[in-house]
Amino acid sequence: MSTNAQLFERAQRVIPGGVNSPVRAFRAVGGTPRFISRAQGPYIFDAEGKRYIDYIGSWGPMILGHGHPEVLDAVQKAALEGFSFGAPTEREIELAEEILKLVPSMEQVRLVSSGTEAAMSAIRLARGATGRHKLIKFEGCYHGHADALLVKAGSGLATFGNPTSAGVPPEVVQHTLVLEYNNVAELEEAFQRHGADLACVMIEPIAGNMNFVRASIPFMTRLRELCTQHGALLVFDEVMTGFRVALGSAQSLYAKAIPGFAPDMSVFGKVIGGGMPLAAFGGKRAVMEKLAPLGPVYQAGTLSGNPVATACGLATLKQIQKPGFFEALSASTRTLVDGLNAAAKAAGVPFVVDCEGGMFGFFFGAALPQNYPAVMATDKERFNRFFHAMLDRGVYLAPALYEAGFVSAAHTAADIAATVEAAREAFKA
Ligand code: PMP
Numbered sequence: 001m002s003t004n005a006q007l008f009e010r011a012q013r014v015i016p017g018g019v020n021s022p023v024r025a026f027r028a029v030g031g032t033p034r035f036i037s038r039a040q041g042p043y044i045f046d047a048e049g050k051r052y053i054d055y056i057g058s059w060g061p062m063i064l065g066h067g068h069p070e071v072l073d074a075v076q077k078a079a080l081e082g083f084s085f086g087a088p089t090e091r092e093i094e095l096a097e098e099i100l101k102l103v104p105s106m107e108q109v110r111l112v113s114s115g116t117e118a119a120m121s122a123i124r125l126a127r128g129a130t131g132r133h134k135l136i137k138f139e140g141c142y143h144g145h146a147d148a149l150l151v152k153a154g155s156g157l158a159t160f161g162n163p164t165s166a167g168v169p170p171e172v173v174q175h176t177l178v179l180e181y182n183n184v185a186e187l188e189e190a191f192q193r194h195g196a197d198l199a200c201v202m203i204e205p206i207a208g209n210m211n212f213v214r215a216s217i218p219f220m221t222r223l224r225e226l227c228t229q230h231g232a233l234l235v236f237d238e239v240m241t242g243f244r245v246a247l248g249s250a251q252s253l254y255a256k257a258i259p260g261f262a263p264d265m266s267v268f269g270k271v272i273g274g275g276m277p278l279a280a281f282g283g284k285r286a287v288m289e290k291l292a293p294l295g296p297v298y299q300a301g302t303l304s305g306n307p308v309a310t311a312c313g314l315a316t317l318k319q320i321q322k323p324g325f326f327e328a329l330s331a332s333t334r335t336l337v338d339g340l341n342a343a344a345k346a347a348g349v350p351f352v353v354d355c356e357g358g359m360f361g362f363f364f365g366a367a368l369p370q371n372y373p374a375v376m377a378t379d380k381e382r383f384n385r386f387f388h389a390m391l392d393r394g395v396y397l398a399p400a401l402y403e404a405g406f407v408s409a410a411h412t413a414a415d416i417a418a419t420v421e422a423a424r425e426a427f428k429a
Contacts, residue, residue, distance in 0.1 A: 028400035039066035041410040052396035060270035065410020078311035092305040105262035109282030115239035115269035116144025126200035128297035140210035140372030195230035205250035208240035208404035212361020239269035245357035274316030276309035339420030347427035389426035
Protein backbone atom coordinates (compact mmCIF):
# COMPACT_ATOMS: atom_id res chain seq x y z
CA MET A 1 0.00 0.00 0.00
CA SER A 2 1.40 3.40 -0.98
CA THR A 3 1.14 6.40 1.33
CA ASN A 4 -0.29 9.73 0.16
CA ALA A 5 3.23 11.16 0.26
CA GLN A 6 4.60 8.35 -1.92
CA LEU A 7 1.80 8.78 -4.43
CA PHE A 8 2.30 12.53 -4.50
CA GLU A 9 5.98 12.09 -5.25
CA ARG A 10 5.22 9.56 -7.99
CA ALA A 11 2.48 11.78 -9.42
CA GLN A 12 4.78 14.78 -9.62
CA ARG A 13 7.16 12.87 -11.87
CA VAL A 14 4.53 12.33 -14.57
CA ILE A 15 1.82 14.97 -14.03
CA PRO A 16 2.62 18.69 -13.66
CA GLY A 17 2.39 19.46 -9.95
CA GLY A 18 1.10 15.92 -9.43
CA VAL A 19 -2.49 16.92 -10.15
CA ASN A 20 -4.86 17.34 -13.07
CA SER A 21 -6.50 20.49 -11.66
CA PRO A 22 -4.44 22.95 -9.61
CA VAL A 23 -6.45 23.35 -6.38
CA ARG A 24 -6.08 19.62 -5.67
CA ALA A 25 -2.36 20.14 -4.97
CA PHE A 26 -3.01 21.83 -1.56
CA ARG A 27 -0.77 24.75 -2.61
CA ALA A 28 -2.94 27.26 -0.74
CA VAL A 29 -3.05 25.34 2.54
CA GLY A 30 0.25 23.45 2.34
CA GLY A 31 0.79 19.77 3.13
CA THR A 32 0.31 16.57 1.17
CA PRO A 33 -2.82 16.12 -0.92
CA ARG A 34 -4.84 13.04 -0.09
CA PHE A 35 -5.04 10.53 -2.91
CA ILE A 36 -8.57 9.17 -2.92
CA SER A 37 -9.08 5.48 -3.53
CA ARG A 38 -12.85 5.24 -3.16
CA ALA A 39 -15.97 6.93 -1.86
CA GLN A 40 -19.27 5.86 -0.39
CA GLY A 41 -22.21 8.04 0.66
CA PRO A 42 -20.82 11.12 2.46
CA TYR A 43 -17.34 9.64 2.86
CA ILE A 44 -14.15 9.52 0.86
CA PHE A 45 -11.26 7.20 1.70
CA ASP A 46 -7.63 7.99 0.97
CA ALA A 47 -4.82 5.69 -0.15
CA GLU A 48 -3.90 5.01 3.47
CA GLY A 49 -7.43 3.84 4.24
CA LYS A 50 -8.34 6.93 6.26
CA ARG A 51 -11.98 8.00 6.08
CA TYR A 52 -13.07 11.62 5.69
CA ILE A 53 -16.50 13.23 5.81
CA ASP A 54 -16.57 14.83 2.36
CA TYR A 55 -17.68 18.47 2.06
CA ILE A 56 -16.34 18.91 -1.46
CA GLY A 57 -18.40 16.29 -3.25
CA SER A 58 -16.16 16.52 -6.32
CA TRP A 59 -16.56 20.33 -6.12
CA GLY A 60 -20.33 20.17 -6.29
CA PRO A 61 -21.67 17.35 -8.48
CA MET A 62 -22.20 14.71 -5.77
CA ILE A 63 -25.41 16.13 -4.36
CA LEU A 64 -26.69 12.63 -3.53
CA GLY A 65 -23.40 11.53 -2.01
CA HIS A 66 -21.22 8.87 -3.59
CA GLY A 67 -22.53 5.65 -5.08
CA HIS A 68 -26.27 6.34 -4.85
CA PRO A 69 -27.80 2.94 -5.76
CA GLU A 70 -30.27 4.22 -8.36
CA VAL A 71 -27.68 6.39 -10.07
CA LEU A 72 -25.21 3.54 -10.05
CA ASP A 73 -27.83 1.27 -11.59
CA ALA A 74 -28.60 3.79 -14.36
CA VAL A 75 -24.90 4.22 -15.15
CA GLN A 76 -24.25 0.46 -15.23
CA LYS A 77 -27.20 -0.13 -17.57
CA ALA A 78 -26.10 2.71 -19.85
CA ALA A 79 -22.51 1.47 -19.95
CA LEU A 80 -23.70 -1.94 -21.12
CA GLU A 81 -25.62 -0.30 -23.96
CA GLY A 82 -22.54 1.56 -25.17
CA PHE A 83 -20.11 4.23 -24.03
CA SER A 84 -20.39 6.70 -26.87
CA PHE A 85 -22.02 6.77 -30.30
CA GLY A 86 -21.36 10.23 -31.74
CA ALA A 87 -24.97 10.18 -32.89
CA PRO A 88 -28.14 11.50 -31.25
CA THR A 89 -29.91 9.51 -28.53
CA GLU A 90 -33.31 9.63 -26.86
CA ARG A 91 -31.60 10.07 -23.47
CA GLU A 92 -30.22 13.46 -24.55
CA ILE A 93 -33.76 14.62 -25.33
CA GLU A 94 -34.94 13.38 -21.94
CA LEU A 95 -32.17 15.23 -20.10
CA ALA A 96 -32.78 18.42 -22.10
CA GLU A 97 -36.53 18.17 -21.37
CA GLU A 98 -35.85 17.63 -17.69
CA ILE A 99 -33.50 20.63 -17.45
CA LEU A 100 -35.90 22.90 -19.35
CA LYS A 101 -38.80 21.82 -17.14
CA LEU A 102 -36.85 22.89 -14.04
CA VAL A 103 -35.41 26.10 -15.52
CA PRO A 104 -38.25 27.95 -17.27
CA SER A 105 -36.02 30.84 -18.41
CA MET A 106 -34.57 28.49 -21.05
CA GLU A 107 -36.39 27.22 -24.13
CA GLN A 108 -33.51 25.23 -25.56
CA VAL A 109 -30.32 23.79 -24.19
CA ARG A 110 -27.16 22.29 -25.64
CA LEU A 111 -25.17 19.64 -23.78
CA VAL A 112 -21.39 19.77 -23.55
CA SER A 113 -18.74 18.08 -21.38
CA SER A 114 -17.38 20.69 -18.96
CA GLY A 115 -18.34 23.96 -17.34
CA THR A 116 -15.44 25.63 -19.12
CA GLU A 117 -16.80 24.54 -22.46
CA ALA A 118 -20.34 25.64 -21.58
CA ALA A 119 -19.28 29.13 -20.44
CA MET A 120 -16.96 29.59 -23.42
CA SER A 121 -19.69 28.53 -25.84
CA ALA A 122 -22.29 30.75 -24.16
CA ILE A 123 -20.05 33.75 -24.68
CA ARG A 124 -19.41 32.92 -28.31
CA LEU A 125 -23.14 32.57 -28.81
CA ALA A 126 -23.89 35.85 -27.00
CA ARG A 127 -21.37 37.60 -29.23
CA GLY A 128 -22.67 35.90 -32.36
CA ALA A 129 -26.30 36.62 -31.52
CA THR A 130 -25.79 40.30 -30.66
CA GLY A 131 -23.05 41.06 -33.18
CA ARG A 132 -21.13 42.76 -30.34
CA HIS A 133 -17.71 41.97 -28.87
CA LYS A 134 -17.48 43.27 -25.33
CA LEU A 135 -18.37 41.42 -22.18
CA ILE A 136 -18.44 42.10 -18.47
CA LYS A 137 -17.39 39.69 -15.77
CA PHE A 138 -16.85 40.24 -12.06
CA GLU A 139 -13.71 39.97 -9.98
CA GLY A 140 -13.75 36.73 -7.96
CA CYS A 141 -16.15 34.92 -10.29
CA TYR A 142 -14.71 31.95 -12.18
CA HIS A 143 -16.26 30.73 -15.40
CA GLY A 144 -13.75 28.10 -16.40
CA HIS A 145 -10.47 28.65 -18.19
CA ALA A 146 -11.44 29.88 -21.66
CA ASP A 147 -8.93 32.55 -22.72
CA ALA A 148 -11.38 35.48 -22.79
CA LEU A 149 -12.44 34.72 -19.20
CA LEU A 150 -9.00 34.45 -17.59
CA VAL A 151 -8.93 38.12 -16.81
CA LYS A 152 -8.38 40.33 -13.81
CA ALA A 153 -9.43 43.93 -13.42
CA GLY A 154 -7.42 46.54 -15.30
CA SER A 155 -6.15 49.75 -13.76
CA GLY A 156 -9.50 51.50 -13.97
CA LEU A 157 -12.91 51.41 -15.56
CA ALA A 158 -11.63 53.00 -18.75
CA THR A 159 -9.31 50.07 -19.36
CA PHE A 160 -10.18 46.50 -20.09
CA GLY A 161 -8.77 43.55 -18.17
CA ASN A 162 -5.35 41.95 -17.98
CA PRO A 163 -4.79 38.22 -18.50
CA THR A 164 -4.50 36.23 -15.26
CA SER A 165 -2.64 33.45 -17.01
CA ALA A 166 0.50 33.31 -19.07
CA GLY A 167 -0.31 32.21 -22.60
CA VAL A 168 -3.30 34.52 -22.98
CA PRO A 169 -2.41 37.38 -25.34
CA PRO A 170 -3.68 40.79 -24.15
CA GLU A 171 -5.57 41.15 -27.46
CA VAL A 172 -7.67 38.11 -26.54
CA VAL A 173 -8.97 39.77 -23.37
CA GLN A 174 -9.19 43.27 -24.76
CA HIS A 175 -12.97 43.01 -24.91
CA THR A 176 -13.41 41.68 -21.37
CA LEU A 177 -14.24 44.24 -18.70
CA VAL A 178 -13.83 43.13 -15.07
CA LEU A 179 -15.92 44.89 -12.42
CA GLU A 180 -16.28 44.61 -8.68
CA TYR A 181 -19.03 42.25 -7.54
CA ASN A 182 -22.03 43.95 -5.89
CA ASN A 183 -20.84 47.43 -6.93
CA VAL A 184 -23.81 49.21 -8.57
CA ALA A 185 -21.91 52.45 -9.24
CA GLU A 186 -19.21 50.66 -11.27
CA LEU A 187 -21.88 48.78 -13.17
CA GLU A 188 -23.72 52.00 -14.07
CA GLU A 189 -20.52 53.61 -15.27
CA ALA A 190 -19.47 50.60 -17.34
CA PHE A 191 -22.84 50.50 -19.10
CA GLN A 192 -22.74 54.22 -19.69
CA ARG A 193 -19.36 53.91 -21.40
CA HIS A 194 -19.75 50.59 -23.18
CA GLY A 195 -23.46 49.66 -23.15
CA ALA A 196 -23.91 49.78 -26.92
CA ASP A 197 -20.95 47.39 -27.47
CA LEU A 198 -21.77 44.86 -24.76
CA ALA A 199 -22.68 41.36 -25.92
CA CYS A 200 -23.24 40.02 -22.43
CA VAL A 201 -22.63 40.16 -18.73
CA MET A 202 -21.64 36.86 -17.14
CA ILE A 203 -22.15 36.38 -13.43
CA GLU A 204 -22.18 33.71 -10.75
CA PRO A 205 -25.42 34.73 -8.98
CA ILE A 206 -24.05 33.26 -5.77
CA ALA A 207 -20.32 33.34 -6.27
CA GLY A 208 -18.81 30.01 -5.20
CA ASN A 209 -15.34 30.78 -6.44
CA MET A 210 -14.67 33.41 -3.80
CA ASN A 211 -16.00 31.12 -1.09
CA PHE A 212 -19.70 32.10 -0.86
CA VAL A 213 -20.83 35.62 -1.78
CA ARG A 214 -24.37 36.45 -2.85
CA ALA A 215 -25.13 39.06 -5.47
CA SER A 216 -27.35 41.49 -3.55
CA ILE A 217 -30.95 41.99 -4.68
CA PRO A 218 -30.44 45.70 -5.53
CA PHE A 219 -27.32 44.82 -7.53
CA MET A 220 -29.06 42.04 -9.46
CA THR A 221 -32.13 44.22 -10.04
CA ARG A 222 -30.02 47.00 -11.55
CA LEU A 223 -27.94 44.51 -13.57
CA ARG A 224 -31.11 43.10 -15.15
CA GLU A 225 -32.43 46.60 -15.92
CA LEU A 226 -29.17 47.74 -17.51
CA CYS A 227 -28.83 44.61 -19.65
CA THR A 228 -32.38 45.00 -20.95
CA GLN A 229 -31.99 48.71 -21.57
CA HIS A 230 -28.73 48.28 -23.51
CA GLY A 231 -29.53 45.02 -25.30
CA ALA A 232 -26.80 43.00 -23.58
CA LEU A 233 -27.55 39.39 -22.65
CA LEU A 234 -27.51 38.53 -18.96
CA VAL A 235 -25.77 35.16 -18.62
CA PHE A 236 -26.08 33.28 -15.33
CA ASP A 237 -23.20 30.92 -14.67
CA GLU A 238 -24.96 28.31 -12.56
CA VAL A 239 -22.32 25.61 -12.97
CA MET A 240 -21.99 25.58 -9.20
CA THR A 241 -25.38 26.88 -8.01
CA GLY A 242 -27.47 24.99 -10.58
CA PHE A 243 -29.76 22.38 -8.95
CA ARG A 244 -27.61 22.86 -5.83
CA VAL A 245 -28.95 25.95 -4.04
CA ALA A 246 -32.57 25.20 -5.03
CA LEU A 247 -34.38 22.87 -7.42
CA GLY A 248 -34.93 25.84 -9.75
CA SER A 249 -31.28 26.92 -9.26
CA ALA A 250 -30.18 30.38 -8.08
CA GLN A 251 -32.31 32.10 -10.71
CA SER A 252 -35.46 30.80 -9.00
CA LEU A 253 -34.37 32.59 -5.81
CA TYR A 254 -33.82 35.89 -7.64
CA ALA A 255 -37.13 35.43 -9.48
CA LYS A 256 -38.84 35.21 -6.09
CA ALA A 257 -37.20 38.41 -4.89
CA ILE A 258 -37.37 40.44 -8.13
CA PRO A 259 -40.75 40.42 -9.96
CA GLY A 260 -40.41 39.08 -13.51
CA PHE A 261 -36.71 38.33 -13.13
CA ALA A 262 -34.99 35.89 -15.50
CA PRO A 263 -31.52 35.68 -17.04
CA ASP A 264 -31.27 35.57 -20.86
CA MET A 265 -28.91 32.62 -20.90
CA SER A 266 -27.73 30.10 -18.33
CA VAL A 267 -24.75 27.82 -17.95
CA PHE A 268 -24.90 24.57 -15.97
CA GLY A 269 -22.52 21.77 -15.02
CA LYS A 270 -21.66 19.70 -11.94
CA VAL A 271 -25.04 18.44 -10.55
CA ILE A 272 -26.58 17.89 -14.01
CA GLY A 273 -23.88 15.28 -14.64
CA GLY A 274 -24.05 13.73 -11.18
CA GLY A 275 -20.26 13.26 -11.25
CA MET A 276 -19.84 12.46 -14.95
CA PRO A 277 -18.39 14.98 -17.45
CA LEU A 278 -21.51 16.86 -18.48
CA ALA A 279 -22.46 20.54 -18.69
CA ALA A 280 -24.93 22.64 -20.64
CA PHE A 281 -25.82 26.12 -21.80
CA GLY A 282 -29.20 27.37 -22.84
CA GLY A 283 -31.55 30.27 -23.37
CA LYS A 284 -34.39 31.52 -25.50
CA ARG A 285 -35.03 29.70 -28.76
CA ALA A 286 -34.28 32.79 -30.88
CA VAL A 287 -30.77 32.95 -29.40
CA MET A 288 -30.10 29.19 -29.32
CA GLU A 289 -31.08 28.84 -32.98
CA LYS A 290 -28.05 30.92 -33.86
CA LEU A 291 -25.97 27.81 -33.06
CA ALA A 292 -24.70 25.40 -35.70
CA PRO A 293 -26.19 23.50 -37.50
CA LEU A 294 -29.06 26.05 -37.69
CA GLY A 295 -27.08 29.24 -37.36
CA PRO A 296 -23.68 30.82 -37.90
CA VAL A 297 -22.20 30.28 -34.40
CA TYR A 298 -20.03 27.16 -34.43
CA GLN A 299 -19.95 24.76 -31.49
CA ALA A 300 -19.48 20.97 -31.35
CA GLY A 301 -18.18 18.03 -29.28
CA THR A 302 -17.20 14.38 -29.86
CA LEU A 303 -18.47 13.34 -26.43
CA SER A 304 -21.27 15.93 -26.09
CA GLY A 305 -24.46 14.36 -24.72
CA ASN A 306 -22.52 11.20 -23.87
CA PRO A 307 -24.97 8.35 -23.17
CA VAL A 308 -23.38 7.24 -19.87
CA ALA A 309 -23.06 10.82 -18.60
CA THR A 310 -26.64 11.68 -19.53
CA ALA A 311 -27.88 8.54 -17.75
CA CYS A 312 -26.01 9.63 -14.63
CA GLY A 313 -27.37 13.17 -14.89
CA LEU A 314 -30.94 12.05 -15.48
CA ALA A 315 -30.89 9.64 -12.54
CA THR A 316 -29.48 12.41 -10.33
CA LEU A 317 -32.09 14.97 -11.41
CA LYS A 318 -34.80 12.41 -10.74
CA GLN A 319 -33.69 12.00 -7.12
CA ILE A 320 -33.45 15.71 -6.34
CA GLN A 321 -37.05 16.24 -7.49
CA LYS A 322 -38.44 13.90 -4.84
CA PRO A 323 -40.76 15.74 -2.44
CA GLY A 324 -38.87 17.25 0.49
CA PHE A 325 -35.41 16.70 -1.03
CA PHE A 326 -34.29 20.33 -0.95
CA GLU A 327 -35.99 21.00 2.39
CA ALA A 328 -33.99 18.18 3.97
CA LEU A 329 -30.73 19.14 2.24
CA SER A 330 -31.15 22.79 3.25
CA ALA A 331 -31.89 21.79 6.84
CA SER A 332 -28.71 19.64 7.02
CA THR A 333 -26.62 22.46 5.60
CA ARG A 334 -28.19 24.94 8.01
CA THR A 335 -27.49 22.63 10.97
CA LEU A 336 -23.87 22.38 9.86
CA VAL A 337 -23.24 26.11 9.49
CA ASP A 338 -25.12 26.96 12.69
CA GLY A 339 -23.04 24.34 14.52
CA LEU A 340 -19.76 25.67 13.09
CA ASN A 341 -20.81 29.19 13.99
CA ALA A 342 -21.71 28.27 17.58
CA ALA A 343 -18.42 26.36 18.00
CA ALA A 344 -16.43 29.36 16.75
CA LYS A 345 -18.34 31.77 18.99
CA ALA A 346 -17.75 29.52 22.01
CA ALA A 347 -14.01 29.61 21.26
CA GLY A 348 -14.06 33.38 20.75
CA VAL A 349 -13.02 33.08 17.10
CA PRO A 350 -14.33 35.78 14.69
CA PHE A 351 -16.30 33.71 12.20
CA VAL A 352 -19.19 34.25 9.78
CA VAL A 353 -21.22 31.75 7.75
CA ASP A 354 -23.80 31.66 4.98
CA CYS A 355 -25.56 28.90 3.07
CA GLU A 356 -28.27 28.20 0.52
CA GLY A 357 -29.64 24.75 -0.25
CA GLY A 358 -26.69 22.36 -0.20
CA MET A 359 -23.96 24.98 -0.60
CA PHE A 360 -22.20 26.87 2.19
CA GLY A 361 -19.32 29.17 3.00
CA PHE A 362 -17.50 30.36 6.11
CA PHE A 363 -14.96 33.08 6.74
CA PHE A 364 -12.62 34.00 9.55
CA GLY A 365 -13.69 37.62 9.81
CA ALA A 366 -16.22 39.96 11.39
CA ALA A 367 -18.77 40.33 8.57
CA LEU A 368 -19.80 38.45 5.43
CA PRO A 369 -17.72 39.75 2.49
CA GLN A 370 -19.61 41.36 -0.39
CA ASN A 371 -16.82 41.23 -2.97
CA TYR A 372 -13.42 39.73 -3.78
CA PRO A 373 -11.17 42.24 -1.95
CA ALA A 374 -13.25 41.68 1.21
CA VAL A 375 -12.89 37.89 0.86
CA MET A 376 -9.14 38.28 0.48
CA ALA A 377 -9.04 40.44 3.61
CA THR A 378 -10.36 37.58 5.79
CA ASP A 379 -7.88 35.61 7.91
CA LYS A 380 -6.10 33.16 5.62
CA GLU A 381 -3.68 31.83 8.25
CA ARG A 382 -6.54 30.90 10.54
CA PHE A 383 -8.38 29.27 7.65
CA ASN A 384 -5.33 27.17 6.76
CA ARG A 385 -4.82 26.01 10.35
CA PHE A 386 -8.52 25.20 10.66
CA PHE A 387 -8.45 23.27 7.38
CA HIS A 388 -5.60 21.04 8.57
CA ALA A 389 -7.06 20.61 12.06
CA MET A 390 -10.30 19.40 10.44
CA LEU A 391 -8.49 17.17 7.96
CA ASP A 392 -6.57 15.53 10.83
CA ARG A 393 -9.95 14.88 12.46
CA GLY A 394 -11.36 13.22 9.35
CA VAL A 395 -13.28 16.16 7.84
CA TYR A 396 -12.43 17.07 4.26
CA LEU A 397 -13.14 20.75 3.54
CA ALA A 398 -12.12 22.64 0.41
CA PRO A 399 -8.36 23.22 0.56
CA ALA A 400 -8.50 26.99 -0.07
CA LEU A 401 -10.40 29.81 1.60
CA TYR A 402 -11.83 31.03 -1.70
CA GLU A 403 -13.84 27.84 -2.30
CA ALA A 404 -17.41 27.01 -1.28
CA GLY A 405 -18.44 23.84 0.55
CA PHE A 406 -21.10 21.28 -0.34
CA VAL A 407 -23.37 19.08 1.74
CA SER A 408 -25.02 16.02 0.16
CA ALA A 409 -28.24 14.19 0.88
CA ALA A 410 -26.10 11.32 2.16
CA HIS A 411 -24.75 13.36 5.10
CA THR A 412 -26.65 12.17 8.18
CA ALA A 413 -27.34 14.10 11.37
CA ALA A 414 -24.55 12.03 12.96
CA ASP A 415 -22.07 13.11 10.24
CA ILE A 416 -22.98 16.75 10.77
CA ALA A 417 -22.72 16.40 14.56
CA ALA A 418 -19.30 14.72 14.22
CA THR A 419 -18.18 17.58 11.98
CA VAL A 420 -19.31 20.21 14.48
CA GLU A 421 -17.57 18.31 17.29
CA ALA A 422 -14.35 18.22 15.23
CA ALA A 423 -14.71 21.96 14.64
CA ARG A 424 -15.15 22.59 18.37
CA GLU A 425 -11.80 20.89 19.00
CA ALA A 426 -10.18 22.58 16.01
CA PHE A 427 -11.28 26.07 17.10
CA LYS A 428 -9.88 25.43 20.57
CA ALA A 429 -6.60 24.24 19.09
N1 PMP B 1 -18.26 28.09 -13.77
C1 PMP B 1 -18.29 27.95 -12.44
C2 PMP B 1 -19.19 28.84 -11.64
C3 PMP B 1 -17.50 26.99 -11.81
O1 PMP B 1 -17.53 26.88 -10.48
C4 PMP B 1 -16.67 26.16 -12.60
C5 PMP B 1 -15.79 25.09 -11.99
N2 PMP B 1 -15.63 25.07 -10.65
C6 PMP B 1 -16.67 26.34 -13.98
C7 PMP B 1 -17.49 27.30 -14.53
C8 PMP B 1 -15.82 25.49 -14.86
O2 PMP B 1 -16.31 24.19 -14.89
P1 PMP B 1 -15.35 22.96 -15.28
O3 PMP B 1 -14.36 22.82 -14.17
O4 PMP B 1 -16.30 21.81 -15.39
O5 PMP B 1 -14.71 23.30 -16.56
